[in-house]
Amino acid sequence: MLRFLVRRVLGAAVILVLISFVTYLLFFALPSDPALLSCGKNCNPQNLALIHKNLGLDKPIPVQWWNYVVGIFAGRHLPLGNCPAPCFGLSFNNDTSVWSLLKDRYPTTLSLAIGGSVTFLVIGVGLGLISAWKQGSVFDRVASSISLLGQSVQIYFIGPLAIYLFSVQLGWLDRGHDPDWTSDPVGSLTGLVLPCLIMSVIFWSNYSRQTRSLMVEQLSEEHVRTARAKGMGSKYVFFRYALRGAMGPIVTIFGIDLGSVFGGAIITEATFGLHGLGNLAVSAVLQSDLPLEMGVMLVGATSIVFFNILIDACYAFIDPRIRLA
Amino acid sequence: MTTLTKPDTSSAPQDPAGDAPFLSVRDLYVRFATEDGTVKAVDGLSFDLERGETLGIVGESGSGKSVTNLAILGLHNPRNTTITGEILLDGQELTGASQRTLERLRGNKMAMIFQDSLTALSPYYTVGRQIAEPFMKHTGASRREARARAIEMLAKVGIPQPQTRVDDYPHQFSGGMRQRAMIALALVCDPALLIADEPTTALDVTVQAQVLDLLKDLQQETGTAIILITHDLGVIANTADKVVVMYAGRAVERGTTREILKEPQHPYAWGLLGSIPRLTASVDVPLAPIPGSPPSLLNPPSGCPFHTRCAFTATVGGDRCSTERPQLPDGRGSACHLTAEQKRDIFIEQIQPRLR
Known part of the structure; x- marks a missing residue:
């Protein structure tokens, strides 16, 4: 390892x-x-x-x-x-x-990228799992249509709508503000809920569909049948055997999506008026501020490379055949 | 003066290990609903099995061998499969039993060995864990006890250094060792019924013999009843006590292993025997394969399902073979319209010379 x-x-x-x-x-x-x-x-x-x-x-x-x-x-x-x-x-x-600017802005983008990822992984994979568990049920069909709807909208379109509905009209959620994890962790978290949810919407459908089909495929695998032949309960087989097999591909897809995740975070921060790397990069480009552009570029690239390594480590953790190779 | 009392029927089904066989399959039908129609995978199959006995089920791919046994364990997909008939294991009805009941029996009282141990074992867990899991579930053993049991089982099936190999993953085992681990997994709870679905097909010939010997030894030790599914009559010859030959989802011949190998009655069984290459045969004499291919179970042939590939329909005469379904008698016998004399004569005059 x-x-x-x-x-x-x-x-x-x-x-x-x-x-x-x-x-x-x-x-x-x-x-x-x-x-x-x-x-x-x-x-x-x-x-x-x-x-x-x-x-x-x-x-x-x-x-x-x-x-x-x-x-x-x-x-x-x-x-x-x-x-x-x-x-x-x-x-x-x-x-x-440039470093002080980056240091200022990076936490917002990173928080959004991580928060958004966690949100769409939980929702997307969760929906996929329920659909696979209840194949062909009403839930299965409704979930696939809803996630399809999610894929066909844009962050900058539903973002303002969500702000209007959930924070202005209903007052349920914070309209989103820059996180400050050291002085106000709780406020940072609540400020990220709406942006993360909105950002996650465009990713749901892919993950729920992939998870569903991977699980259906895994459930017909022979090693899953062996687990059933051993008398293991259906939930146990579903989560310990089938999900274990589906996790590798899901993580791989997530690795491929990392770039889009950072892209999504940048669009989201623009939509919610947050101050992250996104608008820093835009202003840098507009003003031909080359050192700043370079800085944003490098920080972004480093983040993606770093998370890729993390994902590969996860993958090795999931699949022992990779660990030993 | 004697009082006649009616036999009490209400307590009758709980036959306390009397004359009822240990496993009894009666009129089993397994049907799959597919987009193209209903597949009659098993079509009225009956057989019995006693403790300590080995039953060989022989037939080509798609003859319903594996489906029958998946149905016994309840591993079919309930979404598209209908099962009718009776499967009695030690007096307990398995068709229509709840998943919970079946889960308690599976891996415990009845276990299964699958053909390809590379795909049948999970790549994500150690061999030891996969063996220990059913033991923990069915006996309530602790993790430590189950691990000790897994090591014990690995030693029993002849894995060297079981204390260290128990923590290996399936891909670190050789094919033969994996199949041994698969056997250890199936036998970890001392099942009374073991179903071995082509247990040696994926193995080298030399390893095949070892694995079959192992199964036999373990059976003598524990008195397990074994159903051995195979397409290889050579495997049957060494291990089974009695044999059911299946064709197109039906049993076409039944008898002791000796009877099936020495005096087979059904033209399909003749064909199977004729397809085995023999080391002593002349290299120039070609094998005599069964012409044609197994019928579609979506639309099985009318009458005798084998009539489309059978060379002896003319001997029976008329269109009896294609219109009337031959019945398989109880006990020794075959489902074929040929008379007993015809079967004997044809086998002695035409088939036997080719088998030498």
């Missing part, structure tokens, strides 16, 4: 280095010159060169990239100010540290 993890972490490090290099190339080698923005209306070549120097844009791109990567771990001294590790550079826009 340890070897498995070490191998995966090393692989992830290589992936992250590659991602950082490619995004660096893409952003900084683009024809748009960020220095022009800072240069303003009365721009002359001397000013431009000075700005280039201040922003560190005068060096060759590989060197810039190398300095950037070293800075993440060691910090660096930039012409415009000191940038302690982890240094993702200073925002072109207002010279604040």
